[in-house]
Amino acid sequence: MNAPPRPVPQPLRHLVLVLGDQLDAASSAFDGFDPACDAVWMAEVAEESTHVWSSQPRIALFLAAMRHFAADLAARGWAVHHTRLDDATNTGTLAGELARAVQALRPAALILTAPGDWRVLQALRAQARALGLPLELRDDRHFFATVRDFATHAQGRKSLRMEFFYREMRRRHRVLMDGDQPAGGQWNFDADNRAAFPPSGPPPVPAPLGFAPDTVTRAVITLVRERFAGHPGALDDFDWPLTRAQALSELEDFITHRLADFGRWQDALWPAQPWLWHSRLSAALNLKLLHPREVVAAAEAAWRDGTVPLASAEGFIRQILGWREYVRGIYWTQMPGYLEGNALGAHLPLPAWFWTGETDMACLRDALRQTLRLGYAHHIQRLMVIGLYALLLGVRPREVHAWFLAVYVDAVEWVELPNVLGMSQFADGGRMASKPYIASGKYIERMSAGSYCRGCRFDPALRTGPRACPYTTLYWDFLLRFEARLAANPRTVMQVKNLARLDAAEREAIRTQAQLLREGS
Structure with missing residues (x-):
């Protein structure tokens, strides 16, 4: 007792x-x-x-x-x-x-x-x-860098790119380094870490460790169901680590059973597969039940002892030592004004069905319903399914931010806000990300090996017409709306050049269908 x-x-x-x-x-x-x-x-x-x-x-x-x-x-x-x-x-x-x-x-x-x-x-x-x-x-010691460290890094820079900060952190903290050079001779292994599943789907996925609610947690679940009955989401599957001991067990389970294949499949999508090879550690990290140093050290040790490929270790460490630290620096050096960013002038309200998942788009329906049921979606679901649709549709960034902050169990504003306003919605105009992350339905088809599209009434190859994928329609409309801006960006100029093959009638058809999507949202 x-x-x-x-x-x-x-x-x-x-x-x-x-x-x-x-x-x-x-x-x-x-x-x-x-x-x-x-x-x-x-x-x-x-x-x-x-x-x-x-x-x-x-x-x-x-x-x-x-x-x-x-x-x-x-x-x-x-x-x-x-x-x-x-x-x-x-x-x-x-x-x-x-x-x-x-x-x-x-x-x-x-x-x-x-x-x-x-x-x-x-x-x-x-x-x-x-x-x-x-x-x-x-100071919050649960980070590799202080806000002052990041402010020093940011001083005099017109743009703040994660890659440069990440390399600086690797050198400073001697992570994945061989002397003065990055392990394996390169700083990132993105080319090895962005595979899609074959059409047959993912290989067998080791189930993550879960924790049955104890007496304390069951009392909380009852309280939340009664007090917040009108709030979205469900608690039937609630099994998150809630103590340091549980978080350490979750870390060990991930390193042992899923990290080796994490890198290769980290961007892949598959219906009704919420966890895949992802870690389920972000909530424990953000609650401070785990320290990022021990998580990074465990991943690096697994590579050095030969149980995990370097590409997987690096891809995972990049998310913590690089991205996590970087977005915190962005948040605390840019607030409070960062919250008001709306560089693209997006003005639509968030569709009400974001709170229910009631949409005919199979990929978005799966991601929304999974989010509401579990309080979780992995980073590609957040960025390139849910966030992408809001960006292409033109939803007010602050409303997108409020939704993301509300629904995810790992959402604390310092990490959620830059990821949504900066990375996902490009609302800071490029202060954080070098380009808007835009794609058509073909991207989702490719990264899910067609699994969503085969069961969807929309065709990702079609821009217009009754079977046109809303992602694809809105993608081409986005290119049309921001043609001059995107043409001036070296990272999006090739996408804009594709507009040259559209005649005036097709451009107008795209604009009309996109407007109907907005009016129906």
Whole structure:
């Protein structure tokens, strides 16, 4: 049994604030923690589930992980002031709960590891000022680079490309390096890591490790189903790692059973196959149950001991040491203005069926329904199925951002916002990505070996007509709408040149059909 929580010390020196994505007893906020004179504050509040219409899997993940972590701290004999969502006196906001805690506990100062969300940081800073208490903000050590490191890297650069930052990080941290040169003589193995499945489909996929809900998690699931019954998503398949021990087991399972083939198949798609060779580690990393250094070290060790090909190890490490660090730097050096980016002038509302998956497009239907059921989709489903459709249709970037933040269990704003506004929707005008990631339905057909298209009423080869694939129609319409801009970009100029084979009548037919798609969205 867990030890009873320690009574809150009086007088109280420090109240250590722990947010739902800071579940690590070794985090910077606990440096110098003394149970004799310090206490921990945690609060489950409705605001964090309603500022965007959060899905039930996302809400349950954060609440259940927080409750397990609070219990672990209490078992150490630490004083934990933990407000639960269903507490009768819960104010519903972080600021309100902090004010209540300060009034009751009267700490001399507050300590906080830097949050992953600009909105939360501003709210807590403002409340600390209103309460007349000093708030000591400490670096988040769950990254290879600090925001200051990234700002130094970004200084004087007109554009911020991940590849250059990634190489800098590899050198600095001696990851996948042979002396001063990259292991294998090249920095990336993208050419080896973008295979599509054969028409027969993927080879047998080792099922990822799952964790049956325990008593704590079952109570959370019941609470979420009752309190957030109108929110999207389902909890029947909820089996995410929620403790550090579970996260470490998930990491070991991935390294042992799926990393070897991860690189080759990381961009491939197949219906009703949500996990394939992906890791399921992003949520644990973002909750801080795992440290990226230990994840990267495990992947590199698997390559060095000969159990994993270099291409797979590099492809996976690139996502963590490169992409994850890079998007965090983008977020914190570009906020708060980054949230308002809309370089392409997109103005349509998000289609209501994004919340239900009710669409005739087989690939998009599968990705949306999977997302709502599991709170998960892998990166190509997010970028080149869901995000691509929103980009081509012309949905307001902020609405696309709010949807992505709401539905995915691993969504924290620092990582989600740049991925959506910058990478997926090109709303920052190229500050982050060197081109809009646009493609027709033929791309999805190729990466899924035709598996979606064979069961779909649309034909990805057709631009117009009743069987034309909406992706293909909207792709060609996108080229027409942004022809001058894309022609000036070396990475998209060849795509634009394909417009030369369209006569005036076909151009008009594409524009008309695209407009009908928008009106029907």
